[in-house]
Amino acid sequence: MMVLMNKDATEEQIQAVVEVIHSHGLKSLVLPGGERTAIGIPSAIPPSLRPVLDETLSAMDGVDQVIHITRPYKLASRSFHPQPTEIRIGDVRIGNGHFVVMAGPCAVESYEQLREAALAVKQAGAQILRAGAYKPRTSPYSFQGLQREGLEILRVVAEEVGILTISEVIDPHDVEMVAEYVDILQIGARSMQNFPLLVAAGRSGKPVLLKRAPSATIDEWLASAEYLLTQGNEQVMLCERGIVPIDRTYARNTLDINAVPIIKHNSHLPIIVDPSHGIGHARYVPAVALAAVAAGADGLLIEVHPHPERALSDGAQSLTPAAFAQLMAQIVAVRNALAPATSK
């Protein structure tokens, strides 16, 4: 259950609602929004109490409506927040018609590698440099990333080249530290339901890109976004990166293109698509990247490596700078073909 306050509700009115909730032995979660405050009740409410509570709260001063939550998320929903969210980082805007490309290597490997990649992606028109310093690898024997040293390199290169950055954080205890180095925190597919990590990222005040876990439903994914939003962080974007495939003979995952219009209809959060992990082979990446643009994605996250054959992780799916530049030109062409519907 959630209590939605009027836009001009006072602090006293909010407090009075909280006290009524507590008087029934329930917990409350005050969620100050851009426009109005919502008060969630994260406790299990006994069925006999529901109608009483509904009636009492609905009649209180400052209360707009009492909502019975049938989906596992509310703040992430379009019905709660009809306007599309627009994220602003420096001069870059994401969502609400603003399209962004985040590109770079899977992992920071060295200063030289990252600088070469950063110059190439920036030159081709990417606004954000992606590169992992903490790599969640299936095998503990695989390259785990340069970790703190990788973040140092990322920051130096970003400043030299003049580009924003995104990098993954995998440990809740590292969130504050990683947030000092990057502009956007990436929550990886394997961490989508690491709830302490979501809470920490929500509290960081940094924009967060939340990847969909390979087996997660849309509702589970949006419920994870809800963990970020309930901490007061409104700068949340979602990233579709492929779900479990029927077989892996031809593709690493199955990019769920359906997720793009479904998220746009059911949520106000920007939806970014990662075709690199979605299909897993560089030769197919441009085709699905363009499909995502045509489907209405708010941005793309693409792996680009100056020398894919030497990459320490995900070389097979990394575009060369030349292939990326060609794709960027095609992205512009697709977006222009769709204009004016999406032009910003």
Ligand code: PEP
């Ligand atoms: C990545 O972006 O390099 C990554 C590890 O992605 P995912 O979490 O989608 O597997």
Ligand code: MN
């Ligand atoms: Mn990768």
